[in-house]
Amino acid sequence: MDDRVQQSQLSFPPDMVIPPQRYSGEANHAEEAARVFRRCWMFVGFTDDLRNDNDFITADIAGTSVLVQNFDGDLRAYHNVCTHRYSLIHLRPCGNGKPVCPYHGWVFNRDGVPVGIPGNREHFGLDDAAKKRLALRRFEVAVRGRFVFVRLEPAGPGLDEQLGAYGAVLDHLSELFTDRIDEGVLPWSANWKAALESALEVYHVDATHPETFKGYVKKVWICSYEGEHSRGVSQLSDGSARWWDGVSQKMGLPRSDRLESYDHYLIFPNLAIGVSHGALMSVQTYDPVGPDRCELHYRLFLGETSKPQTKGGAARKAVEANVAGFNRTILGEDQRVAEATHKGLKQVQVPAVLGSCEERIAAFHRAWLARMAAE
Ligand code: FES
Ligand SMILES: [Fe+2]
Known part of the structure; x- marks a missing residue:
């Protein structure tokens, strides 16, 4: 254990954290494919x-x-x-x-x-x-x-059974978010776990996204769990909430009656769904393509407009371009730190120090370690 941080001070003991050497190497990749990716839906x-x-x-x-x-x-x-x-x-x-x-x-x-x-x-x-x-x-x-x-x-x-209560969440999202406005696949030079982890906390937001996501959400992160899956909820900043209210009204976009903030779900192992103000759904998978590389497949959806005359119009196109550009900028910022972290993880052996603000990462690690230990 690194003596800068005594074990007793940590929220999450190091034996519950995925060791750095498990983020690279062909043998780990093959074992993970067999125990996690082949067995999960x-x-x-x-x-x-x-x-x-x-x-x-x-x-x-x-x-x-x-x-x-x-x-x-x-x-x-x-x-x-x-x-x-x-x-x-x-x-x-x-x-x-x-x-x-x-x-x-x-x-x-x-x-x-x-x-x-x-x-x-x-x-x-x-x-x-x-x-x-x-x-x-x-x-x-x-x-x-x-x-x-x-x-x-x-x-x-x-x-x-695998989805548990989150099955009903997928039903709800499926009914509401029917209009796909953007989709793409981004190659990242990082292990899929290092890539995904940047989506499981908002602690990184100030340093990683100072010009973008920092102004989008308030940094309080309320976490909850469903089996191997998890949810994090943060309030949108007042400015973002106002922007979405205006856009929803003008474009006739429906809003969820249940999801009102920035609601982020992880469906284990690698499906991440973020909903903004109940009006925009982002669906991302972090797909391993090797021990040191993954592909981030993203899709953005809005609900079906009640003002079809706005669809294809200049104002609607501007909103779509704004939202898609914002998403890609944030993903670029996350890519930068995920790739930097992947390089660092290959040079150390001591498990990372996770703070209480990183509890969803700890839950992801627990689920991953249990899957890898299962016969
Ligand atoms: S027909 Fe498929 S490889 Fe020959
Ligand atoms: Fe991020």
């Missing part, structure tokens, strides 16, 4: 992109490429890897089209079986039974509201 996208027959989305779950596809109204998830010579099948994040491998054109049906094999009789001679043996690996898929989740491991608790 992972958020992969919205039903908005899966409304029509043959609509699909793809996602990477800690190194496993997954496709979720609408087959005649039935959502099914498969390994997005062709069983011929292992090309990825769908190459785009979303779209419409049957699962057809781009390499040699094998066509897969709703059961994942390659039913269309060009030149089969001549080159392969596969009968129906042999084709079935070449079916794509199927994964569990479940939906809550408009949020789509996939679990790679075949056995485990259901999605509703």
Whole structure:
């Protein structure tokens, strides 16, 4: 223990904090993929992109490429890897089209079986039974509201059980925030945990976001917990609240009757949802793409306007550009400190000192450590 800080003074004992060496290294990354990402229900996208027959989305779950596809109204998830010579099948994040491998054109049906094999009789001679043996690996898929989740491991608790009371929160958010105004994927040179942790406290706001988020919220952070998940609530600054009131009224934007401040949820392990003044929803995932890199996938939503004539107008466009620009600026500021922290974590062994203002990070660490210790 670092003798600058006696153990007895700390809110969170060091054995409950993820050791720095667990933020890097291929072995840790592989173990985490197996114990956390394969076993949890992972958020992969919205039903908005899966409304029509043959609509699909793809996602990477800690190194496993997954496709979720609408087959005649039935959502099914498969390994997005062709069983011929292992090309990825769908190459785009979303779209419409049957699962057809781009390499040699094998066509897969709703059961994942390659039913269309060009030149089969001549080159392969596969009968129906042999084709079935070449079916794509199927994964569990479940939906809550408009949020789509996939679990790679075949056995485990259901999605509703994993979400607990936060399932109803996803229902509520799904009903309200239907209008996606921005989306993007940002590559960060940081372990996903170091990246996510910057979203779990407001202690960093003054130093990291002096010109942006500092003026947006008041720094009081009321935390609560639901199983492995957590919530942090901060009041919006008076200026931000006034701005949102004006915008909501002018643009006819609906507001949540339950979420009125800056309400931030973490759905374990890596789905973060922030709601501003009940009027704007930001949905972020921190997806590991290696031990030292992650992708931050962000989406912003407003509610459906009651003044459709404002949509597409200059004032509405200015609001959308303002909100999207503000979000990206803040993410850039968080990226800077997450990447700096990742570099630092690789040079130390002593667990970080967490203060009482960082209790959601401690809860995230407890959940992560328990998952990693589970058989
Ligand atoms: S690799 Fe997919 S059809 Fe050949
Ligand atoms: Fe931040």
